[in-house]
Amino acid sequence: MLVKSNVSSLEVNDSEISGQSSVNDTDLFHRLKWTFVEGLIYLLFAMVKSVVDIQLLAGDKLDLGFVRLARVPESLEMKMVHQDTFSVVxxxxxxxxxxxFNHIGQLKEENFILFSQDYSSIYYDKIMSICEDKGFSPRITHKSVHALTIFKLVEAGLGVAIVPTSLKQGYDLMVKFIELDKIKQKTELYAVWKKGNKNAALGKVLGLIKINGDINRY
Structure with a gap:
């Protein structure tokens, strides 16, 4: 997800939020949560949907992105803001x-529905490693970059999924989540912005975000 702000204050609307899919995608806004604090938008974490177009940040088209990537171009700053567990759906x-439930190996005979590598290659590799650590390669029958699509397929009985635990918020579907809180794999969320960005609103937003896994609350 990307946030575009003006010089004096943070403004977010449909035309200024984008990801891999349409900016009007209801799946994105279904998990978007905002709280207003003294006229600024206070960002919560359960809102990232897909990999951002890094070139928009590098080209000064957008100011701030939240991504699940291991590396970005040298022209960008990248800081982890949240770490999450995985859950089976x-x-x-x-x-x-x-x-x-004891471990993911109990589901080795199931069909798996996963986020596509287009969502994040490192994220995809982590999910594969969760299964490989229990001695099997998942039989992947569907992929998507949309959490809602994945949950709907699971609800329909077409397979099971592994997703970040925070994505369970905001949905009312006939699925259940089992947190994988005993495994080594975690998923990280990073804030990304261009080095030297002078936008006053960007500085204020970064001031609200505690860059070690939580949010400052003033």
């Missing part, structure tokens, strides 16, 4: 309960 009626 199952149909509500799936026979495996949270109490009975």
């Amino acid at each position: 199952l149909p509500t009626e799936h026979s495996l309960s949270e109490h009975e």
Whole structure:
């Protein structure tokens, strides 16, 4: 997700937020949460949908991005703002309960529905490694860059999924989440902006974001 701001204050509207898909994609705004603090927009984490177009940041077209990438061009600053666990997503009626779940290997015979590599190659590789650590390669039958699409496919019984735990917020579907809080793999969210960006609003937003995994609350 990208945020475009003007010189004196932060402004966000449909034309100034973009990702890989349409800026009017309801899946993006379904997980977008804003709180207003003294006229500024206070950013919460459960809002990132897809990989941003880094070239828009490098070309001064946009000011601030939130991404799941391991590397960006040298012209950009990149700081981790949040670390999240992964969760397995199952149909509500799936026979495996949270109490009975021990590890992902119990689902090795299932079809898997994953975020595409276009969402984030490092994120995709981490999900693969979660399965490989238990001795199997997932049988991937569907891919998408949209969380809602993935959840709908799981709800329909077409497979199971592994997603960042925070993505379970804001949906009312017949699926259940089992957090993988005992594994080494985590997913990181990074703030990205161009070095030397003088936009006053960008500085204010970065001042609200604590760059070690939480948000400042003034």
